Amino acid sequence: MKRGDLIRHLRECGCILKREGGAHSLWVNPATGEMEAIPRHNEIKNQLAKKICKGLSITDP
Numbered sequence: 001m002k003r004g005d006l007i008r009h010l011r012e013c014g015c016i017l018k019r020e021g022g023a024h025s026l027w028v029n030p031a032t033g034e035m036e037a038i039p040r041h042n043e044i045k046n047q048l049a050k051k052i053c054k055g056l057s058i059t060d061p
Contacts, residue, residue, distance in 0.1 A: 001043070001044055001045075001046055001049050001061060002042065002043065002044075003038070003039075003040070003041060003042055003043070003044055005061065006038065006044055006049050006052070006061060007038070009053075009058075009061040010027055010038075010056070010058070013029075013053075013056075013058040013059065014029065014030065014031060014058075015027050015028065015029050015030075015056055015058065016028055016030060018035065021037075023039065023040055024037040024038060024039055024040060025037070025038045025040065026038075027052075027056065028056075029056040029057055029058065031057075032056070032057050034055060034056050034057055035056075036052045036055045036056050038052060049061055
């Protein structure tokens with residue numbers, strides 16, 4: 001999956017960008033306070049995208 005598609009899904013689910021790092025971006029779900037790191041790759045494997053969504057307690061993309 002493209003990184004942009006995953007980020008669009010995160011925003012639609014109410015997650016916000018906490019900060020940008022060198023290799024990762026930290027996203028937080030304000031409803032639950034859970035935080036996940038999103039790698040800065042153009043392509044993110046589907047299994048990793050599902051793990052990120054599960055960690056943020058949102059629906060799978």
